[in-house]
Amino acid sequence: MRSRGRFAVVVGVTTVAVLAGTAGAAGASDEAGGSTVARYDMNERPGARTMVDSSGHGLNGVVGSEVITGVSTSNATGYRFTRLEPDTPPTHPRHLATVGSAPALNPGGRDFAVTVRLRTQYHFGNIVQKGQATVDGGNFKLQIPNGIVQCLFRGDRGSLIVSSRSRLNDGNWHTVRCERIADGLTLAVDGRVEAKRLGRTGYIANSWPLSIGGKTACDQVGVGCDYYAGDLDYVQLEAR
Template identity: 40%
Template sequence: MAAAARAAGGTFVARYTFDGGRTSGIRDESGRGHTLRLIAGNGGTVRVVPHRSGQALRFPAKCRTTSNCPHAALQSASSAALNPGTRPISFGAAVLLARSQTTRGQNIVQKGYSSTSSQYKLQIDGAAGNPSCVFHGAGTGLKIARSSVSVADGSWHTVECRRTPTALTVLVDGAVRGNRAISARLSVANNRPLSIGGKGAYADNDQFHGIIDDVWVRIG
């Protein structure tokens, strides 16, 4: 049986419920001003859909070709307030993804790139559709905590990453589903935007192919 986890601590530095019916110019409900704008390619977009008593956003469906696929992501401006450094951080979202829509990798939330800077990221991996949490810091390498369960079943799930000084944990529906040790020296601080649903609007953007709601980031 998976262990239940206490609620995450820290201060909200970004929060999006998507209940305003907008697909760009999306207000940061943490009050920190990290407004999201839509970036897109090849006709990609996000669409407002109902979820519970509010709304969520549907991202482009899985592409059946290998070129000219629609791409779309939501990005904030770069902000140092979204960099945890070595401090505790937790971030997550509610997602709905069908098994037929899984791919090699799909990004839910990320800031930074492992190849060029430090990074934190929540993603869904492979055909099985298991979430994972990724952290990368200079001198400490790439660290991944992988979930033992899939979320690619066409139902809503909450997914969350938590970093404490020496551990990285992935949670699904409030239960711990994977963890690993990390260095207390691992620091994430970069000048990249917060990105939701993909790392950009270009071809190899790790596009998310389902519905996302209730995205949040807490630091401290």
């Protein structure tokens, strides 16, 4: 899949460079000038508690003790997030993998893409996000309500959301990519564009951590934690 010629496209575990031009300041350039902000291959051994950023930028994360690492399934090694009852106390902060806030992890005013490879049979939860719905500075996230993957970016110019056409909670591996550019969002599943929406989201920068597997600020009463259930093979962030 080519994503309007702006980013390195991730398919499975292979990165194909398609961006020409000068890389953004937030990441190292690949041969064609693309910029990977952070990549989490999630290949750590069982029991690992550090999520390694293989991009070389040192944006390593912390893996909560309820996240099962070193899970090998269908020729992939990744993390498993077990199912938790929605909106039911107590909270489970150890269900998450998190990366401390860093300027590079914020889209700012740049073109920005989030790619994940997931496998689930469930129909609920936030897969990856930075910030939450009402925080200053905006936010972005991928979520999977009713098995439909949705991508949302909210900035100082507005909010946009796009949704996959089909349910992805079929127990198979799927690669989901959401790309935010100046005038819209594009969502692709397994290399096929499934949704586009025009509009401007503007500048996005907050002081919150990058969270994988649910929300970091929640109580399961007034604010649900939206815990993801399923497997993840990798998460990659790119920018220009």
